[in-house]
Amino acid sequence: MSIKVGIPRALLYYYYHPQWVTFFRRLGVETVVSRETTRGLLDKGLKSTVDEACLPVKLAVGHVLDLRDRVDYIFLPRIVSTARKEYICPKFLGFPDMVRHTINNLPPIIDCNFNLYHKGSSPADFYFQVGKFFTRNPAKIIMAYNASKAALEKHNLDMQSECLPVRQEHAADGVGNCNGINIAVIGHPYVIYDNYISMNMVKRLRDSGARVLTADHLPESVVREEAFRLPKKMFWTINQRMVGAAYHYFGREDVHGLIHVASFGCGTDSFTGELIERCARCGSHKPMLSLTVDEHTGEAGMVTRLEAFMDMVRWRRNLADAAATL
Template sequence: MRIGIPRGLLYYDYAPFWKAYFEGLGHEVVVSRPTSKKILDQGTFVCVDDACVPVKIFHGHVMDLMGRCDVIFIPRLVSVCRDEYTCPKIIGILEMIKNSIPGDMDILTIAINNHKDMDMERKSYINLAKKINEKKLDVYRIVDNAYAIQKHTDEETIRKWTSLDGNKKAIGLIGHPYITQDSYINMNIMRTLEGEGYTVILPENITEKEIWHECDKLPKKLFWSHGRRILGGGLAMAESRKVSGILFISSFGCGIDAFMGELLERMNHNQYKLPYTSIIVDEQTGQAGVNTRLEAFLDMIEWRKKDEIDISKHGEGIHISQGAVGGSGY
């Protein structure tokens, strides 16, 4: 059986696991093509208007798979961590797809809710494997092997952060992986930063221990798993002083990003005072606008290094000494 996986939303978190899982069961995995104008336009045409652009892109990726596979895998991920939840649009993406995209489409799904029991995820994958195990293979071994491959991938991703030299030029790029790692919707922002000689650090590069350590400082527990990773990852970067600045990239209309971005910006301003800027993207975002913001942000970082200015002038009062001509000052 050919199982299609849309290259959007949580694909960037779980692609190694899903690929190893389905291929281990003897099925062929077909991934939708990288995001393009065609995929974005297709998704925008069928999706509800007030959805964020990553959701519209996901619709386009589902349409890209139609006719190229036997079933399309769209999981329902309610909770991936105890006492936490995913984005409401991720929880409801299955219903959005069913009601928005016309035509015949066979969907393979799975419900994952670790809100009360962290072992529910593994149980769910085992139950699904038993249903599609046409070759009567050892599903327990296959699921455990898929988890091992995902763990190895995550450890390799984290090694980029743990091995980072504090003297090396680095930028913290904060955002959901389906934005930071989708070069079409983010206007090749990673390639641009790397072309300027910077190492790009993502929240996925930060260890869970460091993320939890930073979020535990908050007066209240965050109940969005991806919001916790975004905020905790950004604070861990700032605390370490391994990055020269923080760039927050989000999609227009994302409530979680609006809240996490505001918290991160305020805490950075009050405690760390690193150069910080944000970029908001949607289906109308153009390359020129993003490049202008990036140039200004990188100029700010380079000027600070060159002139050894570590405190922003924003908000400082203008003072004239008492002996100066013109009075006592303001």
């Protein structure tokens, strides 16, 4: 029977899952991904987490609990930095410790450091540490790492052609019944791509005839270049990405509106939202909707706001079309 490693369907799983799954598979290790988010899974996370934690962290704890009794290891990388001279939120850094101290009877946790902050650091260092849990053969680890890197590069290219993460599980969504309305949805990947937490926002927008664009549909270079318009470099990688993408979409003629999705309890979202709103007020004039999701967010309220927003976008567009024919 092969060794099973559990991967919570949460946090940076939405960026790195093709790489993680490929890496373990190449080492001969089976991966088990936690189930899709449900109310029950979220409730388990809420009961085991401190109130001050943000919603995505509470949810991630629920996903760990979902794996606890089904796997031999749980993969919780201690992600410090994913780019030079930048950081990921400190909650990622402390997540393995939080889990260890709040959940009993866990299988061993793989919590190697992923830290690209310093010059000369490489993701290979991290994968080498992880690989040593399962083999003493360095060549096998290097080959698994190279294959996993290629899988991630392919995934990133797929994303830029407007796929969604875990695309095989979302294949039925397609790219949407586009009526020429393009809506940018800006938020943490682990919020906007989690169907339960986002209340199927992407699908709802697509069903209403919109083409949905996210930060992940843009090349890294574009997002960074836009974010460099800020007077000071933002050193939180994901939020820098969100601001850069928002600036880019605000400047595009073919994008008709933007939705910013914040998570309750997220400190960095508060100033990211402010930066995006200032851009909407001063430089863009495109319709913008700000939504904050938490464990109490009601679906009816969300649906009403999305519908009203789409009505506004269509109305503005009709006005613009009418003005163009005068």
